[in-house]
Amino acid sequence: MPTQTYHGSCHCGAVRFEAExxxxxxxxxxxxxxxxxxxxWLAAAAADKFRVTGGEVGLARHRFS
Numbered sequence: 001m002p003t004q005t006y007h008g009s010c011h012c013g014a015v016r017f018e019a020e021x022x023x024x025x026x027x028x029x030x031x032x033x034x035x036x037x038x039x040x041w042l043a044a045a046a047a048d049k050f051r052v053t054g055g056e057v058g059l060a061r062h063r064f065s
Contacts, residue, residue: 001024003021005020005021018051019051
């Protein structure tokens with residue numbers, strides 16, 4: 001699969017981003033109780049292939065506790 005640009009946002013939608021990904025390079029399906037309910041399937045982007053496109057002032061560090 002060739003590299004494609006994907007668009008997304010944080011949970012509340014305040015911060016938006018885009019990432020260039022080749023999903024054939026691998027993905028991770030999380031099975032924790034939160035991700036299992038939302039059917040989360042994750043892919044990692046290299047730093048130079050990831051861009052914040054809106055809401056940068058809303059960026060903050062988030063940790064599950």
